[in-house]
Amino acid sequence: KSHTDADLNYTLYLVTDSSPQILGDRDLCDVVEQAIKGGVTIVQLREKNCDTREFIEKARRLHAITKKYDVPLLINDRIDVALAVNCEGVHIGQDDMDIHEARRLLGPWAIIGVTVSTVEEAIKAAKDGANYLGIGTIYATSTKKDTKHIIGTAGVARILSALHKAGHPVDCVGIGGINESNVHRIVYQSAVDRDRIFLKGVAVVSAIMAAPDPQAAAKRLKEKMTSVPPYGVDVPSYIADTTEKVLAEVPSVITAVDANTPLSHNMTNLVVQNFAANVALAIGASPIMSNCGDEAADLSKLGGSLVINMGTVDDDALANYIKAVRAYNAVDRPVIFDPVGAGATTIRRQAVKTLLHECYFDVIKGNEGEIRTVFGDSDVQQRGVDSTSTLDETAKATLVRALAKREKNVVVMTGKTDYVSDGINTYAVENGHPYLGLVTGTGCTLGTAISAAVAKRTTYGRIVHVIAALLHFEIAAELAAERADVKGPGTFLPAFLDELYRIRKDTVEENLEWLQRAK
Numbered sequence: 001k002s003h004t005d006a007d008l009n010y011t012l013y014l015v016t017d018s019s020p021q022i023l024g025d026r027d028l029c030d031v032v033e034q035a036i037k038g039g040v041t042i043v044q045l046r047e048k049n050c051d052t053r054e055f056i057e058k059a060r061r062l063h064a065i066t067k068k069y070d071v072p073l074l075i076n077d078r079i080d081v082a083l084a085v086n087c088e089g090v091h092i093g094q095d096d097m098d099i100h101e102a103r104r105l106l107g108p109w110a111i112i113g114v115t116v117s118t119v120e121e122a123i124k125a126a127k128d129g130a131n132y133l134g135i136g137t138i139y140a141t142s143t144k145k146d147t148k149h150i151i152g153t154a155g156v157a158r159i160l161s162a163l164h165k166a167g168h169p170v171d172c173v174g175i176g177g178i179n180e181s182n183v184h185r186i187v188y189q190s191a192v193d194r195d196r197i198f199l200k201g202v203a204v205v206s207a208i209m210a211a212p213d214p215q216a217a218a219k220r221l222k223e224k225m226t227s228v229p230p231y232g233v234d235v236p237s238y239i240a241d242t243t244e245k246v247l248a249e250v251p252s253v254i255t256a257v258d259a260n261t262p263l264s265h266n267m268t269n270l271v272v273q274n275f276a277a278n279v280a281l282a283i284g285a286s287p288i289m290s291n292c293g294d295e296a297a298d299l300s301k302l303g304g305s306l307v308i309n310m311g312t313v314d315d316d317a318l319a320n321y322i323k324a325v326r327a328y329n330a331v332d333r334p335v336i337f338d339p340v341g342a343g344a345t346t347i348r349r350q351a352v353k354t355l356l357h358e359c360y361f362d363v364i365k366g367n368e369g370e371i372r373t374v375f376g377d378s379d380v381q382q383r384g385v386d387s388t389s390t391l392d393e394t395a396k397a398t399l400v401r402a403l404a405k406r407e408k409n410v411v412v413m414t415g416k417t418d419y420v421s422d423g424i425n426t427y428a429v430e431n432g433h434p435y436l437g438l439v440t441g442t443g444c445t446l447g448t449a450i451s452a453a454v455a456k457r458t459t460y461g462r463i464v465h466v467i468a469a470l471l472h473f474e475i476a477a478e479l480a481a482e483r484a485d486v487k488g489p490g491t492f493l494p495a496f497l498d499e500l501y502r503i504r505k506d507t508v509e510e511n512l513e514w515l516q517r518a519k
């Protein structure tokens, strides 16, 4: 026992589970050995229904294996078992033995980890000399039914940030509902201080213990943990940090759509399919309206982007959305989420929650109610927010910025004034026309316009692309509404498509008169 904290590798932390639902009839030691061969770097033996004698026997057998691979073995909760087998340490929960007692019994070289779910618990454990913290529960998991707090990636970020600010740089691993498909996103979204402070590892139970091939499952998780998430590389808007700079880049976004004809893959509701396809064509994109999740893997490779419009969601639609977003996430093609009616029903609230847990969205666009619902869902701290009153302008801007910061993306809240934020800079856009509210699907087709605008990456950050799409869209509506032949929503609709097209062509010709209207 001579480790220093610097030697410890928490990258892939396996917590065991001997329950029949997870282990089945396999041998615990065999499964753990395979997992270590796949890349597990530290093991915690966690037994909740085991006599002491049997526990010690199991720990001794397991320790013989972990020692062979030079992987530390920790015991959950039971200091006595750790002492009996002379393994590397323990992991203690908030209701277990006090850390000072544990340290006194185990000595200075033992590894002691502590479960924390709040900032206060984290700072206390760090001060008390924990070698690492297990932060959770990130997402609800059937593996542990008595979890106290579901904190999401936002909760992890809060704790990492507070530890850093308090001057306690202890290593942290995340736990709860982590699997191959969300591990990249969890590490990316929970990182703070411009990504300099991040989880040193992830602790998993079922993702490895319940896998048909634990070695292969561990290998895939390890690969994810040791590579950059594909979407973790958007250039933040450090450059375009003033309105003037943003407006200066708008024309290039619009001409890029014209020049590249990006694919805009829409998984949208039946009501707006036709209209959205026409908007895509008018701004110069190439629409495909496909709701088939299995088709997305092929479509994601065509250099375009995806719109998930939750307008007509059900279980099948949700499963298709998840398949499609994963395909686009895997190749870092942008995904726009339009959480239509998010707060209206239990089904929709649940769908939003599931999507945020399973997928990364480059842009989230919605009205006030939708954005508030999206914000409240995985952030228990925010549940107290009043849900009936309308937010004032400052609160809207603050909410949009907080959601973008949490999700590490760009968020758009539409309304009389629209707010757009990347979590760093927040802009208000005052353009648009009331006719947009009298024609079905205009909100949905804004998602389509944004998808075309974000398809091509540039050096100035995605927020500029989103603002360009918003200005193109809303100024076209103003110009259409002002036409002498437009008498109401019926005549507005074709005029709107015309103006979208005209703005594009004018911009290509470098006639930017329309942009003077930007507010």
Ligand code: 3NM
Pocket (backbone or CB within 6 Å): 015, 046, 115, 134, 135, 136, 137, 138, 141, 142, 143, 144, 147, 175, 176, 177, 178, 203, 204, 205, 206, 207
């Ligand atoms: N502790 P899975 S969550 C053992 O929040 C444990 O402290 C948790 O299981 C905590 O990886 C958890 O299968 C179970 O979701 C994690």
Ligand code: MG
Pocket (backbone or CB within 6 Å): 076, 077, 092, 093, 094, 096
């Ligand atoms: Mg415990």
